Amino acid sequence: MEYIYLHGFASSPKSAKAQDIGDRFAKIQRKIKIPDLNAGDFSQLTITRQLTQIAREFPNAPVPVTLIGSSLGGLTSAHLGQQYQQVQHLVLLAPAFGFLSHWLPRLGDEEVQRWQQEKYLMIYHYGEGRSLPLSYDFVTDATHYQEELLQRPISTLILHGKKDEVIPIAASRDFVRSRPWVELVELDSDHALGNVMEEIWQAICLFCQLP
Template sequence: MQFIYLHGFASSPQSAKAIYLRDRFAAVHHTLQIPDLNQGDFTQLTLTRQLQQISAQLPADEPVTLIGSSFGGLTAAWLAEQHPQVQQLVLLAPAFAFLSHWLPQLGTEKIQQWQQQRYLMVYHYGEKRSLPLSYEFARDVPQYNDDHLLRPVPTLIIHGIHDEVIPIQVSRDFAKKRSWVQLIEVDSDHALSNVMPETWQAIQTFCQLQ
């Protein structure tokens, strides 16, 4: 089994969550691969590009567990839908219905400016600075309808009840319609930073890591 971690939007392989999980996997003698979804060009980021990048890296004949955080969780879910070698999913505050929650936080005026000027300045937590993001990002996401995620891949979702970015109700609705999804609700926000030991314990149990 290969284990691959997909970081969140405007994040990086050096995020605190990525490093924490990489170290926990190493402690039980497993390698957690953490590709850089920015590919050195955050400006041209799209969900489609992320899917193409990881699809090209998946082994042809070895089972894979994908662990995805936020937008990386949405990416992981779509990869599992498309690739039979993905046999387990761990989704941390997955960004289902991403645009419907993110765009309203920007506001109508900012969205119109983004559309007209083609680029929006977004704070990138990995780079610790604002970077331009192409409007193609917003155009690309709607072609992926969460309702079409129907492949029965054993899935663990961990989501904070105080999530201010992606409401926990999104994961509740997703799990309710899919018997193969286990949802663990935790006393945390979108970052899950205060519950990482519990998160790791849940991952270890779900993935049967010795």
């Protein structure tokens, strides 16, 4: 089994969750890849680019893959699981289901229209600690990745905070409702999940049968 971690939107492999999970894998002497989904050019980020990038990280078949994805990385992981039979397990941390429907209204209609007209919008990048331009192509591309497409019965564990202020837990509850192969664990946390990393690790170990 090969493990790959996908960080969230405007984040990096140096995020608290990525570092925590990477350290825990190291302690049990298991390898986990944590690619940089910014790929050196955050301004041209799209979900399609993330899918292509991660698929290149897959080992030669028939080695199975487990994806652990956070937020937008969780959404990307779910679509990779739909497209590639090699993906055998998914662990989704506060997956960004309905990402555009939650995020764009927070920007406001005027800001979104300006983004569409000017092609780029400055977005605060937590990994870089500064604002960076992001192409409107990100939005156009993201509209092609709807949850209705995710119908492959792949072994899936979702861990989502009940106080999530970015992607409401209702998004994961809705996803699970029509997919009996998905398990949802609701945690007493927010979108960052920073206070429940030990609970998350125990759930990952149990689900992935790690020592």
